[in-house]
Amino acid sequence: MTDRASRAAAQWAVARPDLDLLAMETLGRLHEASILVTRERQAPLYAQYGLQHGEFDVMATLRRAPAADGLTATALYEATMMSSGGMTARLDRLQKAGLIERGPHPTDRRAALVRLTPKGFDMIETLMPLHMQAAQDMLSDLTREEQATLGALLARLIKGL
DSSP states (O other): OHHHHHHHHHHHHHHHEEEEEHHHHHHHHHHHHHHHIIIIIIIIHHHHTTOOOHHHHHHHHHOOOOOOOOOEEHHHHHHHHHOHHHHHHHHHHHHHSSSSSEEEEEOOOTOOOEEEOOOHHHHHHHHHHHHHHHHHTTTSSSSSHHHHHHHHHHHHHHHOO
């Protein structure tokens, strides 16, 4: 059984045998793995709780944040790697669902602090063990040593980019 990246590389090898296809094949697998993790494995779990991936990410970021008063939308935007417009829409949906609240910033009148409501806190506390189990299940074909190696290689790739 071959994956999409292998099939594409095999086709390119016939069409353009002069090309070095290793990087394309590797990045293709990385991209496909990301899609499978996000859409196929994580999305159904979050959907059971009425959330999308980005909303889960916001709630998880708020839960692990050291600031008890909450985080600004800018801090959330930077921590979750999404656009500022995307952040506003997510915050609006989470607030409407009663999972977060926005309050005044103590030193910056232009900013608001975002924090989990008790309902949001309870939801993320319930979801995190399920999220972690799903992550472990997804990586179960790899040993812990292989997982650590993969993590280190991906960190090095990200740093280089």
